[in-house]
Amino acid sequence: MSMENRDGFIWLDGQWLPWRDAKVHVLTHTLHYGYGCFEGIRAYATPQGPAIFRLDAHLDRLLDSAHILAIDLPWERQALAEVCREAVGRNGLESAYIRPLIFLGPEKVGVDPAGAATHVMVAAWPWGAYLGGDALEKGIRVRVSSYARHHPNVQMCRAKAISTYSNSILAVREARRDGYDEALLLDTEGYVAEGSGENLFLVRDGELLEPETTSALDGITRRTVHTLAREAGLTVRAKRITRDEVYCADEVFLTGTAAEITPVVEVDRRSIGSGTPGPITRLIQARYFACVGGLDEAHRDWLTPV
Numbered sequence: 001m002s003m004e005n006r007d008g009f010i011w012l013d014g015q016w017l018p019w020r021d022a023k024v025h026v027l028t029h030t031l032h033y034g035y036g037c038f039e040g041i042r043a044y045a046t047p048q049g050p051a052i053f054r055l056d057a058h059l060d061r062l063l064d065s066a067h068i069l070a071i072d073l074p075w076e077r078q079a080l081a082e083v084c085r086e087a088v089g090r091n092g093l094e095s096a097y098i099r100p101l102i103f104l105g106p107e108k109v110g111v112d113p114a115g116a117a118t119h120v121m122v123a124a125w126p127w128g129a130y131l132g133g134d135a136l137e138k139g140i141r142v143r144v145s146s147y148a149r150h151h152p153n154v155q156m157c158r159a160k161a162i163s164t165y166s167n168s169i170l171a172v173r174e175a176r177r178d179g180y181d182e183a184l185l186l187d188t189e190g191y192v193a194e195g196s197g198e199n200l201f202l203v204r205d206g207e208l209l210e211p212e213t214t215s216a217l218d219g220i221t222r223r224t225v226h227t228l229a230r231e232a233g234l235t236v237r238a239k240r241i242t243r244d245e246v247y248c249a250d251e252v253f254l255t256g257t258a259a260e261i262t263p264v265v266e267v268d269r270r271s272i273g274s275g276t277p278g279p280i281t282r283l284i285q286a287r288y289f290a291c292v293g294g295l296d297e298a299h300r301d302w303l304t305p306v
Contacts, residue, residue, distance in 0.1 A: 004020065006125065008090075009090050010022035011086070011123075012119070013119050013121075019123075024105070024106070029105060029108060029113055030103035030105075033113070034163035034166065035113055035162070036071070036102050036103035036161070037065035037069055037071070037102050038099060038101045039059070039062045040256075040258055041054075041055060041098040041099075042096070042097055042098070042257050043124070043306060044292045045293070046295075046303065047295075050093065050094050051303035051305050052098065053257075053292045053303060054224065054302050056304070057223070059084075059100075061220065062080070063077060068156050068159040068161075071118055073120070080120070080122070083100075084124075087123065089306050091124050091125070093124060096125060096126060096127070097258070099122070100120065100121070102118065127258070130259045130262075132181065136260065136262060136263075138263075139277045140264055142175070142266065143174070143268060145171040145185045147174070149167065149193035149216065150164065151215065157214060158217070158218055160217060169196075171183035182196060182198070184200065184243075187213050191240045191241060192211045192213070192243060193211060195259075197256055198256035198262070200254055201252070202249035202251065203250045203251035204249050205250070206234070206280075207234070207235045207237060208229050209238070209239060209249075210222070210238050210239075211239075213240075221255040222255050224255075224288065224291070225261070227299075228291070232283060232284075232287065243267075243268075250273045250280075251272065251278030251280055252267065253277075253284070260288065261285040263278070263281045263285075
């Protein structure tokens with residue numbers, strides 16, 4: 001189903017509009033120059049009803065992204081939190097993907113956005129497994145991209161900026177044209193950065209490793225994995241990782257709000273470990289889904305009821 005042809009409601013600049021009426025002009029500044037930022041947030045069905053996972057952390061990052069890009073927000077944080085909750089409830093969703101978007105309008109055309117008004121949109125819709133129905137269970141195949149992740153002085157990588165994703169699109173299209181499920185990008189010095197829309201972890205000799213890089217997004221699912229791994233008695237360490245270290249890892253998995261905890265079973269036609277999702281990946285995955293599903297009492301504070 002086309003994203004424009006759905007039933008439901010979208011919040012735009014303070015108004016709840018019928019889904020098909022939420023439109024912008026073709027001369028919208030962000031459409032031409034890619035200047036803006038967004039978040040991806042999930043709500044899950046729980047025994048207590050639908051709940052949004054780590055809403056506060058996502059809104060913190062959204063506001064940080066706007067601040068990094070020097071975009072002034074016309075809405076307070078608490079108002080946006082209420083809108084996210086209402087987007088799930090108003091659309092009658094038990095589980096949902098929530099997309100807040102901050103963009104600049106058609107009041108000004110030209111690279112300098114001065115004079116263009118800031119607009120804010122929030123939509124919510126059902127979205128299943130991001131990398132395919134079998135990805136969470138069977139794992140995925142990944143290709144190291146020919147495209148490098150941004151240098152931090154080219155694109156400020158801690159912002160979840162719209163323009164960053166042109167780089168991701170090039171990488172993932174290349175990977176899928178070659179028969180892979182996802183791309184893995186290296187930084188400008190040749191060390192592992194992240195997936196096209198996910199952070200990366202690898203397991204080696206029982207230790208959990210992640211890239212030490214400034215060119216990757218500070219993922220909220222990534223931070224969640226840090227907590228869950230340490231609670232399971234695992235060591236988590238950041239270091240510069242080369243692609244051959246990924247090839248030789250015992251386990252590899254990707255993390256992200258959309259991708260959740262996705263095992264990687266092959267990179268560049270080389271099997272990872274046994275070629276099936278490993279025990280530590282499965283442990284982290286199980287703990288994660290217990291948390292988002294409201295089954296882990298220790299982290300009930302990560303859930304915001306709708």
